[in-house]
Amino acid sequence: MLTSADLGALLLTFKVASIATLVMLLFGTPLAWWLARTRSSWKGIINAVVALPLVLPPTVLGFYLLVLMGPTGAIGKFTAWLGLGTLPFTFPGLVVASVLYSLPFVVQPLHASFAAIGEQPLEAAATLRSGPLDTFFSVVVPLAKPGFLTASILGFAHTVGEFGVVLMVGGNIPDKTRVVSVQIYNHVEALEYTEAHWLSGWLLLFSFSVLLVLYTVLKTHPVAHPLK
Amino acid sequence: MTTILARFQLDYGDFALDVDLKLPGTGITVLFGHSGSGKTTLLRCIAGLQRAPQGFLEINGNTWQDSERDLFLPTYKRPLGYVFQEANLFPHLTVQDNLHYGLKRIKQNSGTVKLEHAVELLGIGHLMERMPERLSGGERQRVAIARALALNPEILLMDEPLASLDFKRKQEILPFLSRLHQQLDIPVLYVTHSQQEVAQLADTLVILEDGRALASGPLSETQSRLDVPLAQEREAATVWQATIAEHEAEYHLTRVTFTGGSLSLPAVDAEIGTALRVQIYARDVSIAVEAPTATSILNVLPATITGIADSRDGQSVIRLQVGNQALLAHITRKSALMLDLQIGMAVYVQIKGISTLTHQ
Numbered sequence: 379m380l381t382s383a384d385l386g387a388l389l390l391t392f393k394v395a396s397i398a399t400l401v402m403l404l405f406g407t408p409l410a411w412w413l414a415r416t417r418s419s420w421k422g423i424i425n426a427v428v429a430l431p432l433v434l435p436p437t438v439l440g441f442y443l444l445v446l447m448g449p450t451g452a453i454g455k456f457t458a459w460l461g462l463g464t465l466p467f468t469f470p471g472l473v474v475a476s477v478l479y480s481l482p483f484v485v486q487p488l489h490a491s492f493a494a495i496g497e498q499p500l501e502a503a504a505t506l507r508s509g510p511l512d513t514f515f516s517v518v519v520p521l522a523k524p525g526f527l528t529a530s531i532l533g534f535a536h537t538v539g540e541f542g543v544v545l546m547v548g549g550n551i552p553d554k555t556r557v558v559s560v561q562i563y564n565h566v567e568a569l570e571y572t573e574a575h576w577l578s579g580w581l582l583l584f585s586f587s588v589l590l591v592l593y594t595v596l597k598t599h600p601v602a603h604p605l606k
Numbered sequence: 607m608t609t610i611l612a613r614f615q616l617d618y619g620d621f622a623l624d625v626d627l628k629l630p631g632t633g634i635t636v637l638f639g640h641s642g643s644g645k646t647t648l649l650r651c652i653a654g655l656q657r658a659p660q661g662f663l664e665i666n667g668n669t670w671q672d673s674e675r676d677l678f679l680p681t682y683k684r685p686l687g688y689v690f691q692e693a694n695l696f697p698h699l700t701v702q703d704n705l706h707y708g709l710k711r712i713k714q715n716s717g718t719v720k721l722e723h724a725v726e727l728l729g730i731g732h733l734m735e736r737m738p739e740r741l742s743g744g745e746r747q748r749v750a751i752a753r754a755l756a757l758n759p760e761i762l763l764m765d766e767p768l769a770s771l772d773f774k775r776k777q778e779i780l781p782f783l784s785r786l787h788q789q790l791d792i793p794v795l796y797v798t799h800s801q802q803e804v805a806q807l808a809d810t811l812v813i814l815e816d817g818r819a820l821a822s823g824p825l826s827e828t829q830s831r832l833d834v835p836l837a838q839e840r841e842a843a844t845v846w847q848a849t850i851a852e853h854e855a856e857y858h859l860t861r862v863t864f865t866g867g868s869l870s871l872p873a874v875d876a877e878i879g880t881a882l883r884v885q886i887y888a889r890d891v892s893i894a895v896e897a898p899t900a901t902s903i904l905n906v907l908p909a910t911i912t913g914i915a916d917s918r919d920g921q922s923v924i925r926l927q928v929g930n931q932a933l934l935a936h937i938t939r940k941s942a943l944m945l946d947l948q949i950g951m952a953v954y955v956q957i958k959g960i961s962t963l964t965h966q
Contacts, residue, residue: 498690498692498694499694499696499697501655501681501688501690501694502688502690502694502696503682503696503707504654504655504680504681504682505653505655505681505682505686505687505688505708505754506682506707506708506711506753506757507682507683507708507711507712507757508682508707508708508711509680509682510682512711513682516707517696517698520698521696521697521698
């Protein structure tokens with residue numbers, strides 16, 4: 379059965395993943411739009427930077443974030459100057475790390491679905507008196523709906539599944555930074571295999587359901603998700 | 607009368623556009639040319655979908671682009687209607703919502719063209735609730751035309767609206783375009799590579815080649831220009847505007863008048879007074895120096911030679927003036943020499959066959 383510590387970890391994970399997903403959609407949407415439209419020579423570099431977490435060991439990303447956000451790091455100095463203290467081992471720190479870690483899972487499906495829309499509907503909208511922002515919300519967003527759905531699901535699920543970055547940046551503080559994956563690690567370390575089984579089982583079920591939704595409900599829009 | 611002033615220069619390396627056009631602000635102006643001639647690029651520059659680095663565009667006295675002053679009105683601020691080659695309807699909206707998309711975004715539809723009018727004109731009232739994917743190609747294109755018209759634009763731009771349709775669908779839409787022409791007072795710029803569409807729709811013709819305008823002017827005048835390859839082609843023809851004057855039922859003929867004369871046609875089923883277009887192929891026109899007294903050909907008209915050019919394979923192209931209309935004749939070079947045809951000569955043309963185009 380799940381202990382209250384387990385439930386706390388689940389709740390925290392849900393909170394982190396939800397907030398991180400919102401933040402990623404907020405920043406990832408304009409970024410993906412820019413990537414899909416630009417002819418700038420920066421495109422390649424930005425693409426590579428966004429995709430880095432796909433190949434980088436999470437511990438590497440976590441390590442750099444820990445250093446940068448720490449009291450002597452650039453970000454840490456800035457947040458301290460703002461009177462916010464430093465981010466490592468806090469909930470906001472965890473969200474920041476999650477956002478950076480899962481961003482490619484949001485940006486890439488959005489990028490793909492924006493690119494798939496093509497020039498034509500945008501031109502049609504322009505000839506029908508619709509300005510760029512208007513067109514984005516009245517044409518692009520509805521046409522890219524499967525992309526947004528995929529991006530949200532993948533971003534959320536990938537944040538739930540993170541471990542290395544969390545451990546580096548967040549540590550293991552109950553109800554503050556101890557998410558499910560860390561909690562499972564704790565159970566195993568303490569040889570509490572029954573508890574580990576329960577929690578792992580829930581996570582497995584969750585992950586499988588998410589992917590099932592992606593591959594069945596959204597299969598009519600194959601272009602929108604990057605897993606194929 | 608409104609006029610359209612369009613001057614554009616752009617250079618993509620492998621393609622350059624360099625035109626300076628003054629077009630009438632009424633009727634249908636066809637931009638004709640083969641693929642790669644720059645006709646679509648020109649239309650897109652007029653719409654603002656493409657920006658020519660050097661450009662000046664004035665419509666209805668309003669400047670839409672002036673590179674000298676660094677003025678460039680973005681497309682969505684130009685009061686135009688645009689019909690794409692593919693209908694380009696929004697796939698996530700019903701026909702109804704597609705039609706209202708632009709309408710919702712203009713302040714006040716003050717003009718004569720209302721959505722209902724456009725819907726009626728194009729016969730799409732029964733399609734309102736459908737999604738675009740459930741329409742045929744022809745229906746889609748009709749919705750697209752209505753969507754553009756509903757905005758009551760100052761100018762309607764059409765980029766090969768029939769090119770992606772098969773023959774049957776083309777025949778379905780052409781009458782709508784003719785009606786449009788007749789009922790609306792909106793100038794239309796119409797891009798096509800089809801001579802048939804030129805003949806059926808154009809009032810003014812602009813011929814484009816390699817990004818330049820070879821000729822521009824009233825239809826029959828431009829069709830018959832000897833310095834333009836069109837006049838040399840086997841299918842060369844001139845189109846005249848005419849009005850039905852009389853039916854000769856016993857002979858199964860219809861007499862039509864044009865500025866400067868009259869013609870007999872195979873019976874046309876339309877009322878007296880109806881305007882129509884007749885097309886005369888250059889190969890169906892022969893020339894006589896004296897009035898033929900006994901001939902089976904009904905349409906013999908006095909004419910003046912205004913131009914002579916050599917063509918391929920021993921052929922000559924003769925340009926003639928008949929009343930107010932220009933006419934082309936393809937004859938053999940030998941005949942031209944034997945008759946000693948000269949510019950300015952008064953002759954007679956015998957027209958063997960005439961085809962009637964759309965009733966308008």
